[in-house]
Amino acid sequence: MAASAARYLEPVAALPRRIPRPLKRFLLVSPALVWIVCLILLPNAFLISYSLWKNELGTILHVWNVHNYTELFSSQVFITLLKRTLLIAVVSTTCATLIAYPLAYVVVTRFGRYKTLAALLIIVPLWVSYLMRVFAWKIILGENGVLNGLLKSIGLIEKPSTALLYSTTTVIVTLTYVAIPYVFLASYTSLDRVPKHYYEASSDCGASAWRTFRHVVWPLTRPGVAVGFAIGFVLTFGDYVTPQMVGGLSGTMLGSIVLQSFGTADNWPQGAAIGVTIICTGLIVLALLSLFTRLEAEIE
């Protein structure tokens, strides 16, 4: 009886009393810590250390140096690729944001009870094979593709255009397509949190729809958009499937050389160095975004 009375205040996951509290807490968290160390911290640490090791004809010598980085950043090819990858990622994520945010706004404000369905329909493609979605663009944009066939049958062009596939633009279109659901999701959740009476109050005070958006909705949802943009950017920046599939030579991105370094070129340290560069770029963009999107107001 006394035992059960003493037990009732303890949390469910409680271990026997004998173990001191701080240790108990640590034991509770420890599986997660082991997990984090094994699957997240160690891999990244090894990635960094590999990038600082020397490669000699495919074998890795454990000699610490920064040769991989100096070689990369003095190589014209790498700089060109880095610039192009940045450009592609920024342009496609910006396009995705310009499409997804207004869409989310209309869905939240105008669709009423169907807004959840409309939002789900946009998110569902995220769950369908990435490879399939990218590959389909090859069918659509290819020389004998659907778009060319369509244009020809309308009579807009005489000969199938080869300009559609294997270019930077193709990669941008495909990555925009890939990024839209992510940006939409972030925009939608933040827009959905703005209470309905904020719109009403603003309009009661005489503000037009545009002014309501500019002074009430946008400041409240800007951080959400930034989150969406950040995710979109990071995912498109580190992608290699799309450039390999639809990019051709002029659509090559950093991811493609990482693939090469770990595959045919067999130069792991170089690949690791590029990987670290990609991670760092992603972190820098996150930091910049967080600088520019300080929260001005918060929804209660």
Place this chain on the structure above:
Amino acid sequence: MSTEARPYMRRRRRESRSVRYLIACVVGIAILAVYIFLYAPMIITAIFSVNSSKIQTLPFASFTFKWYSALFADAPMKTAIFYSLKVAATAVFISACAGLGFALMLHRMRSRGKGVIQALLASPLVAPGMVLGISLLVNFHSAKIGPGFATVVAGHVSFITPLIMFVVLQRLKTTDPSLEQASMDCGAGPLRTFWHVTLPGVRVALIAGCLLGFTLSMDEIAVTFFLAGTQPTLPVYVWGLLRFGFTPEVNAAFTLIAGGSLALIGAAGLLLFLSGRKRRKVVQLAGRSDAELAAATLGAAGAAGLAGRPVRAGSLTGGASS
């Protein structure tokens, strides 16, 4: 009052009815265009999977199922499919156990480390697949584990676990803690309470999370590519096919995968929706409809719920905080 209201009224009247209709039409067409943009690739692949011509172009030649039968006659493809299923099942099982445990742990944690742990656990979900792939590859290489079944499963587990964790966490937020306390009061031990009270409470979310994780595992290529040894999973095998020349079989394979994924997502969504509705009768959930809850959970899985947090920990001021 009337003087203040006048400019507002005047502005409203200036937009005539026809202009409003025009705007509505333009917006409607734009929205339709986005939906078409999102779904066209999948629909086109499905259409071409039953097109008898070997060249992927319009006009449509004739209807056929021969690519599907060719698919099932292709021995390496079949091996790849079964291997993928095995990987997915193993990965989902491990992830379900780990994800449930982490969700319960995070739900009960009150200390400051919670946000950091959550963000770190979620990071594989928002990291680009390539980064996750190569970092795990060098990790296993250093540990002298060759690429193969174990590494692929580990790669998949690393991003399915946070997914399941978030779906379960979402559900835990709406459970009533007094149920567990009541169970303990009645003399049930921690294990019994877990089995009879906690687990039934999150069961549906757990199943839904598993279904979502399963589709993710079946489709995953970016991570798997680096970790697969000699035996490729289905997407890796198809990727190889695409690089060395194309057969319309691929369309058939994609259509089947996509169909399977959609069925699993549909099942997961339905489960969450229905259980959300049942739950609402028991637990009062202020202001959130069932459909919204299901969507939020699915969405959380997709990115936002997750994404908001890791990015926040990266000091981006909380977009997804509430």
